[in-house]
Amino acid sequence: MEKEKALKGLKVVDLTSALSGPFCTMFFADFGADVIKIEPVTGDQCRTWGPLDEESGESGFYAYINRNKKGCTLNLKTEEGLQMFYDLVKDADFVCENYKGGVTKKLKIDYDTLKEINPKLIYVSGSGFGQTSPLSDRPCYDIVAQSMGGIVNLTGFTDTDPVKVGPSVADHVSGIYQMVGALIALHYREKTGKGQLVDVAMVDTIFSLLENAIPNYTMTGVIPERNGNIDPSISPFDIYHCKDGFVAVGVGNNNLWRKFCNVLGREDLIEHEEYATNELRSQNYEPELKKIIGDFVLNYTKKEMENMMADAGIPCGPVLNIEEAINHPQIQSREMMVHVEHPTAGDMYFQGVVPKLSETPGTVEEPSPLLGQHNREIFGLTEEEEKRLQELGVI
Amino acid sequence: MEKEKALKGLKVVDLTSALSGPFCTMFFADFGADVIKIEPVTGDQCRTWGPLDEESGESGFYAYINRNKKGCTLNLKTEEGLQMFYDLVKDADFVCENYKGGVTKKLKIDYDTLKEINPKLIYVSGSGFGQTSPLSDRPCYDIVAQSMGGIVNLTGFTDTDPVKVGPSVADHVSGIYQMVGALIALHYREKTGKGQLVDVAMVDTIFSLLENAIPNYTMTGVIPERNGNIDPSISPFDIYHCKDGFVAVGVGNNNLWRKFCNVLGREDLIEHEEYATNELRSQNYEPELKKIIGDFVLNYTKKEMENMMADAGIPCGPVLNIEEAINHPQIQSREMMVHVEHPTAGDMYFQGVVPKLSETPGTVEEPSPLLGQHNREIFGLTEEEEKRLQELGVI
Numbered sequence: 001m002e003k004e005k006a007l008k009g010l011k012v013v014d015l016t017s018a019l020s021g022p023f024c025t026m027f028f029a030d031f032g033a034d035v036i037k038i039e040p041v042t043g044d045q046c047r048t049w050g051p052l053d054e055e056s057g058e059s060g061f062y063a064y065i066n067r068n069k070k071g072c073t074l075n076l077k078t079e080e081g082l083q084m085f086y087d088l089v090k091d092a093d094f095v096c097e098n099y100k101g102g103v104t105k106k107l108k109i110d111y112d113t114l115k116e117i118n119p120k121l122i123y124v125s126g127s128g129f130g131q132t133s134p135l136s137d138r139p140c141y142d143i144v145a146q147s148m149g150g151i152v153n154l155t156g157f158t159d160t161d162p163v164k165v166g167p168s169v170a171d172h173v174s175g176i177y178q179m180v181g182a183l184i185a186l187h188y189r190e191k192t193g194k195g196q197l198v199d200v201a202m203v204d205t206i207f208s209l210l211e212n213a214i215p216n217y218t219m220t221g222v223i224p225e226r227n228g229n230i231d232p233s234i235s236p237f238d239i240y241h242c243k244d245g246f247v248a249v250g251v252g253n254n255n256l257w258r259k260f261c262n263v264l265g266r267e268d269l270i271e272h273e274e275y276a277t278n279e280l281r282s283q284n285y286e287p288e289l290k291k292i293i294g295d296f297v298l299n300y301t302k303k304e305m306e307n308m309m310a311d312a313g314i315p316c317g318p319v320l321n322i323e324e325a326i327n328h329p330q331i332q333s334r335e336m337m338v339h340v341e342h343p344t345a346g347d348m349y350f351q352g353v354v355p356k357l358s359e360t361p362g363t364v365e366e367p368s369p370l371l372g373q374h375n376r377e378i379f380g381l382t383e384e385e386e387k388r389l390q391e392l393g394v395i
Numbered sequence: 396m397e398k399e400k401a402l403k404g405l406k407v408v409d410l411t412s413a414l415s416g417p418f419c420t421m422f423f424a425d426f427g428a429d430v431i432k433i434e435p436v437t438g439d440q441c442r443t444w445g446p447l448d449e450e451s452g453e454s455g456f457y458a459y460i461n462r463n464k465k466g467c468t469l470n471l472k473t474e475e476g477l478q479m480f481y482d483l484v485k486d487a488d489f490v491c492e493n494y495k496g497g498v499t500k501k502l503k504i505d506y507d508t509l510k511e512i513n514p515k516l517i518y519v520s521g522s523g524f525g526q527t528s529p530l531s532d533r534p535c536y537d538i539v540a541q542s543m544g545g546i547v548n549l550t551g552f553t554d555t556d557p558v559k560v561g562p563s564v565a566d567h568v569s570g571i572y573q574m575v576g577a578l579i580a581l582h583y584r585e586k587t588g589k590g591q592l593v594d595v596a597m598v599d600t601i602f603s604l605l606e607n608a609i610p611n612y613t614m615t616g617v618i619p620e621r622n623g624n625i626d627p628s629i630s631p632f633d634i635y636h637c638k639d640g641f642v643a644v645g646v647g648n649n650n651l652w653r654k655f656c657n658v659l660g661r662e663d664l665i666e667h668e669e670y671a672t673n674e675l676r677s678q679n680y681e682p683e684l685k686k687i688i689g690d691f692v693l694n695y696t697k698k699e700m701e702n703m704m705a706d707a708g709i710p711c712g713p714v715l716n717i718e719e720a721i722n723h724p725q726i727q728s729r730e731m732m733v734h735v736e737h738p739t740a741g742d743m744y745f746q747g748v749v750p751k752l753s754e755t756p757g758t759v760e761e762p763s764p765l766l767g768q769h770n771r772e773i774f775g776l777t778e779e780e781e782k783r784l785q786e787l788g789v790i
Contacts, residue, residue: 006583019606031579049607050628051614060610111753128710130751134724138705141645143624143632144712150720152634152643154561155550162641162714164624164634165560166549169568172604176571181750183578184426188401188755190585196754204731207720208749209567211414212444214732215455217717218744219446224717229538229559233445237538239547239559246557248547250536310533315523317539319557322612322619325545325602329529336599337609349613354603355576356525358506359591360583 005032006360010186012036013085013092014069015109017044019142019168020126020202021098022065023175024182028094029068030353030362036088036378037069040076041393043371056344063368064350067340071369072378073395076107081394084379085109089117094182098126101136111197121195122185126178130201140202145170149206154213157228169209170202177205235281236260236289239319240297246319247297247305253278259312264296342367400427401755405581407431408480408487409464410504412439414537414563415521415597416493417460418570419577423489424463425748425757431483431773432464435471436788438766451739458737458763459745466764467773468790471502476789479774480504484512489577493521496531506592516590517580521573525596535597540565544601549608552623564604565597572600630676631655631684634714635692641714642692642700648673654707659691737762 010033014025017039029035037044044062051060075081089095095114097104104110104125111123125131128140146152146164156163181198189195213224229239229248236251251260254277261270269275269292274284281289297305302318309316320328326337338352353362375395376386389395405428409420412434424430432439439457446455470476484490490509492499499505499520506518520526523535541547541559551558576593584590608619624634624643631646646655649672656665664670664687669679676684692700697713704711715723721732733747748757770790771781784790 004583004587006579027575051607051611053614060614061607064610129725130729133728139708139710140712141632141643141647141710143626143634143643143645144710147634147641147643147714148712148720148723148725150715150717151560151562152641152714153716156558156561157555160552160555161624161636162634163551163558164643165546165564166551166621167546167604167606167608169560169564169604172606173568173571176568176575177749180422180571180574180578181752183575183582184401184422184750184755185752187578187581187585188399188752190582192399194754196752199751199753200749201729201751203725204729204749207726207731208746209562209564210717210720210746211562211567212446212456213562213717214721215459215743215745216446217721219448219455226561229556231538237536239538239542239557241556246542246547248536248538248542248559250538252536313534315534315536315539317535317543319542319547320545321548322545322605322608325543325605326609326612328543330524330543330598331602333528334525334596334599336602348610350610351603351605354572354595354599355579356594356596357576357580357583357591358594359589360579 004360006357007031007033010034010093011091012094012096013088014038015095015097015099016126017098018046019065020171020174021096021178023172024124024126024178025069025096026065026067027179027362030364031360035069036374037066037071037369038074038085039071039371041073041395047371053345058342058345060348060350063342063345063348066368067364068366069369070374070378071372072375073372075394076109078392078394080389080392082108084394086117088378089114089121092118092121093186094122094124096124096178096182100139101127101129101131115195119195120189120193122182122189122198123195124178124182124198126174126200126202128202130204131197131199133201142168142170142202145202145206149203150210150213151206154210154224154226156226158226162226170206173209174200174202174205230285233282235278235285236293238290238293240294242297242305243299243301245302247302248317248319249293249305249309250315252315256314257281260314263308263312263314264293266292338364340364340367343370399755401752402426402428405429405488406486407489407491408483409433410490410492410494411521412493413441414460415566415569416491416573418567419519419521419573420464420491421460421462422574422757425759426755430464431769432461432466432764433469433480434466434766436468436790442766448740453737453740455743455745458740458743461763462735462759463761464764465769465773466767467770468767470789471504473787473789475784475787477503479789481512483773484509484516487513487516488581489517489519491519491573491577495534496522496524496526510590514590515584515588517577517584517593518590519573519577519593521569521595521597523597525599526592526594528596537563537565537597540597540601544598545605545608546601549605549619549621551621553621557621565601568604569595569597569600625680628677630673630680631688633685633688635689637692637700638694638696640697642697643712643714644688644704645710647710651709652676655709658703658707658709659688661687733759735759735762738765
């Protein structure tokens, strides 16, 4: 029996482009909302981002993040295009956008304008610095939000420069927060009929991930610095070289320490005066204890380490590269990789859906739209009308 | 006029501890749900995590992540304690938990058991490997999920070991995903009356942040590797040393390149045969172009660079340490740092609320609970009954 879609019947008018906003509307689409992606007539900029399919020229990234959405084009700078947009908004549940601050007002598509057309509308904004702030008009990239939000300074080894998180966490996590805000607003609207503005800033997003570093500073006055792969207050807790790569091992308490020493064949360390408690181990981890463990781990492969530690009940896992992660039975069994057939690029194989809902699972059923693919359907146009609007540069 | 709370009236029975689950229930609490945090009689483990307030011994981390929640204690391994828990569940909207796989079944508090008591219940599970998977019974820490999820291998410089993201992104982002799943399930329940299970795994969470690395591999067969602070397909896009620290600069297109060359006083580079297009700049960034920019940036402070780039409309921002981030006008104006008065630790100053909702903003109004503070209120006990249950080790 086919499962139901939790967000079926909700209409999302999606002005977002590139990354952060589209990641939010991807959740809407995966859980069944009717997402209408509006692109400029030149297309979302990420249609040109590699990897591109050799024959069709289709972007793998665009295809991934825009699956399950319908696509149309609209030039909002034309009078007719703007009116067509307003028509779409009239019965929309959500408008999502991630323009640079100030742009929506200039285009007359800001929340204050649209709520006059549809007071029940929930308007979801994602941006670098938020809708109201000293820097809200500034352009922002993920690397800037990561830097100003504080995560760059906390990532990397003590003796190297700070390093950004490889993937675009500011963009992505902002997208997830936009979804949280949108759904909270939806619940409120269902009770009261009132729409509202949801405003998520990438810098805030990164800042919210800093966890203990903030109370550590406010309570002690000491500025936390980066520690590479160790945890300054738990030990051993590190990533080690092994025969064929790296493994992470976390020994979070004395019980695990006992088990870990047994695996190492170093029962003498369990009650050793330098290592008997977590506090002692944290103080005395470098250089001696780190070396003892490092030398041990070097004798094994990732897989051997993983199995030994699993048998002993000690948290451990290999550092996987993309190929290994994609093909790992864990990722496969969780359906974190999915296939979809694209009309021009053929089989596409990319990330699945994270929150698993037992009754209303998110699924990937439709490929991303070709540029303007659903123009006639969405705007209710005849072939002639479509042609006329194309020639005018409206769609 | 005081604003309303969007999630007011929702009852969340919160079994979570430490980090990932409590981060999810923090959103519930900040937006007005009635969150009842259930701790073992010995307290949530993170009550012992530093920084500890010198006089009261209160944990800054516990206080931050458990603000706005009510607290009670319960020994679920006692018959009476389990019955008291079932009573709480009868009219709950959500139960949230982040035990290691298999534990809830052993404790008889798994979804299949609780849905018999309350079919409308939404049960939110956060774990390392998910409720159903090859590794679901294994223990997991953030560092293990980061490693197996693929983000560690993509973070760090090309010539150094891979490095984990400093803060616990697997725990935190899983918590945000749990909230997304919970709210999608809530919407469905409002339409149909049906509850369900929401299952979020930390490894899936990390994997979902890898963005373009996945289609890059599936479409080209090339395994993406870490690139430090540069972007292999956009240039210049890097973090540079300046007089008093580091700044991130992103020059994403030819228009920005022109402006950037003007600021550098190097108009000769705009149409230079090695740098005239983004593709050329990406190919020829190292070593020459990187050095030209690096030498320029070294003459300025973070603030000077930020101002120059802002004037030119080029995305740029300083790498801020915790102290600088906390005190930055941007963070302050967004109310990303908030105060709350704690009954024993006094003024606590920590992270605010990320999604900003115009009509129903999340707020921090109540401090975290003392251990068992709301036992009488939540279980409806007299002083004598409370004492009896304490002596029996039930609460």
